[in-house]
Amino acid sequence: MKFLKAFNNNVVLVKDSSQIEWIVIGNGIGFQKHYGDIIKEEHIRKKFITTEIDNQISLDDILHAITFEEHQMTMDIVQLAKKELDINFSSINYLTLADHLHHAIVRSKEKNTLSIDQWEVSKLFPKEYAFSKKVIDYLKCNYNFHLPASETTYLTFHFITVRNNWELVSQTMEMTKLMSRIVEIIQYDFQEKMDNTSSSYSRFITHLRYFFLRYSTEEKTTYPLNKDIIKLVSEKYPRAFNTGKKIASFLYEEMKWTLTDDELVYLTFHIIRQMDKGD
Structure with a gap:
């Protein structure tokens, strides 16, 4: 794949031999790359076809901000959700979850916790809610990242969105x-x-x-x-x-x-x- 531009050092836009554009993610994959440079497949951790992503999300804002570790967290969660909830994430689902995790990390560093009415989410969606609690424990154990309990509800919304084949958590x-x-x-x-x-x-x-x-x-x-x-x-x-x-x-x-x-x-x-x- 040929390098077109970098969103940051870990996320770049490339074009394959069929002239199809992809967004690819990899640790340091865009560092010191120039237009036309080759991106090797073995350095790519995740990729999306650009046509899978519409204008409902601000792509540039999301991809510029998210770190490789945050993408790694998201990839781990997606794999766990596929195994335990039997759901598959679209490109938009993945990016909105990654964006949410990024802002949750920012909020935690600023000690700015979101509050939300529970709307009996744990009772309406017990399986997804229980899985969200597991995700919070997983991030704590594997990344030393402490999400507040209030994030359980927000994560549940993401998993329900994927299950319903919707694109927007709203x-x-x-x-x-x-x-x-x-x-x-x-x-x-x-x-x-x-x-x-x-x-x-x-x-x-x-x-x-x-x-x-x-x-x-x-x-x-x-x-x-x-x-x-x-x-x-x-x-x-x-x-x-x-x-x-x-x-x-x-x-x-x-x-x-x-x-x-x-x-x-x-x-x-x-x-x-x-x-x-x-x-």
Whole structure:
């Protein structure tokens, strides 16, 4: 590969023999390099095709700032996430995580800790949250880097973003707030806490996740129900059905999403399973 320009000593822009441009990462890979110099493959630790990265992130700002050690941390985390969560990072996912780690390091040195509402993240996404705690321990043991406990939530957002094939963590944060509010509506109506350790709760959260994914991509449901079934459910389970209607009103007010009758019935079934009571 031929060297085109350096973002810093560890991150450079190159072009391969097919004239495709890549961003490549390696320890000192850009040091004293000049236009047209050869970059050997064995010196490259990670690479991205530039067309995989769009304008939603400030590429120059991120690549100029991140050190090789921070890239190494990110690569380690990506490999651990692939193994334990079975998720794969896109180029944007990788760079936004690296950028987050960089700023977390800066904040820790300045003793400037971010605060964030938990939104019951540990209950909504227990597997990803538990993994985020492992990541913090891993960075402490392997890099002597001490992330504050508040970073657990932010890391969880990154892993959920990857799982949902989204590019922006802000989408995951918005989804999480909506989920938390829906749980609050159900618990308030039934005056009972959900068992967030149960399998039915896990299925409910998964249902909400895919529901939000469908609506965010404007994908319509493909499993229409018979109108008689809808009427039967509304009559047999009026309490859960009415709670579902409250959730539908909330989603319309917040997101301008209009739930179909079919989606309202599926939501009602999940509410019934959660509360495990008749109406």
